[in-house]
Each structure stands twice: as structure tokens, then as C-alpha cells.
Amino acid sequence: VTDREILSWQLFGEASRALAQEVADDGYEPDIILSIARGGLFVAGALGYALDVKNLHVMNVEFYSGVGKTLPMPVMLPPVPNAVDLSDKRVLVADDVADTGRTLELVRDFCADHVADVRCAVVYEKPSSLVKCEYVWRRTDRWINFPWSDQPPVTRREGQVLDA
Ligand code: 5GP
Numbered sequence: 001v002t003d004r005e006i007l008s009w010q011l012f013g014e015a016s017r018a019l020a021q022e023v024a025d026d027g028y029e030p031d032i033i034l035s036i037a038r039g040g041l042f043v044a045g046a047l048g049y050a051l052d053v054k055n056l057h058v059m060n061v062e063f064y065s066g067v068g069k070t071l072p073m074p075v076m077l078p079p080v081p082n083a084v085d086l087s088d089k090r091v092l093v094a095d096d097v098a099d100t101g102r103t104l105e106l107v108r109d110f111c112a113d114h115v116a117d118v119r120c121a122v123v124y125e126k127p128s129s130l131v132k133c134e135y136v137w138r139r140t141d142r143w144i145n146f147p148w149s150d151q152p153p154v155t156r157r158e159g160q161v162l163d164a
Contacts (some may be wrong), residue, residue, distance in 0.1 A: 006143040020050030030092035039096030101129035
């Protein structure tokens with residue numbers, strides 16, 4: 001028994017495919033997928049293939065510094081996509097989870113000024129999210145372990161230096 005929601009790589013494959021199907025069934029045909037790094041990169045890549053969209057952009061937004069620990073507000077890190085890249089495009093914003101929703105709010109507001117249409121697709125949405133995403137795979141109020149961040153970064157092992 002765990003108080004966490006665990007997403008395995010296998011389940012992520014099914015989730016991203018189902019999420020793409022929701023977008024397709026809704027008749028939304030995005031010109032651009034805008035991923036929110038880093039977690040959104042996996043989602044955006046999977047959606048890009050499943051929806052046959054090749055135009056992928058990245059935005060870096062930093063908000064969490066640990067489990068349940070946030071910075072005072074989400075901040076955009078450079079490089080920020082320019083308005084020309086997005087102008088008059090149908091944009092699908094892809095992220096792993098809408099928790100407070102403040103990250104997606106920032107990105108959506110940034111897009112709103114420049115684009116024809118902006119919609120959000122997330123694997124998980126928490127009930128407290130102030131942005132209600134158009135496309136959601138699953139809803140939970142638990143902390144989620146994603147397969148890409150549930151292990152610490154690798155470190156160099158001893159005895160692996162072959163070219164000394
Ligand atoms: P928000 O701005 O919606 O509060 O948070 C968005 C970002 O915070 C997510 O893209 C993710 O990086 C991180 N985050 C929020 N909730 C969770 C969670 O339950 N598990 C993990 N691993 N990251 C989370």
C-alpha cells in the first residue's frame with residue numbers, strides 16, 4: 001500500500017496513447033505542441049508521434065524544488081519561445097501534471113496573446129488545479145511518481161575509466 005500514484009513506463013505508454021485519442025476524438029488538430037520541460041517533454045514527444053505533429057517547442061518552467069515544495073511562483077527560464085513561432089497557430093500545451101495549475105496558467109497566459117487557440121493536455125490533473133485542462137488522462141489528489149524522475153541522477157562509478 002502506498003500513498004503515491006505510481007506511473008510506470010509501461011503505463012505511461014498507454015496513458016499517452018489514450019490522451020492523444022482524446023485530442024483526436026475532440027477534433028482538435030494542433031499545429032504545434034508546446035512542452036513544459038522537463039516532465040512535459042516525454043508527454044509532448046509521445047503526443048507528437050500519436051497525433052502526427054512534428055512541430056514541437058519547449059518551454060522551461062521551474063516551480064517545484066522537492067516533493068510538495070514550491071518556489072514562491074513559477075518562473076520561465078530562458079530561452080523563451082518567441083511570439084512569431086506561435087502566432088496564429090493552434091497550440092497544444094503538454095505537461096505531466098497540473099497540480100496547483102500555476103505552471104499551466106503561466107504558459108497559457110503567455111500563449112493567449114499570440115496564438116489562435118491554446119489547449120492543455122496532461123497525464124494527471126489534481127482537483128485543486130486552477131487550470132481545467134481540456135485533455136486529462138487521470139485525476140488524483142496524491143503525489144505522483146513519474147518513471148523519469150523516480151530515481152536519483154546517476155553518478156560516476158569507480159573502475160569505469162577505460163581511456164586513462
Ligand atoms: P503546478 O504548477 O501545476 O503546481 O505544478 C506543475 C509541475 O510541478 C509539474 O509539471 C511537475 O513537474 C511538478 N509536480 C506537481 N505535482 C507533482 C506530483 O505529484 N509529482 C511529481 N513528480 N511532480 C509534480
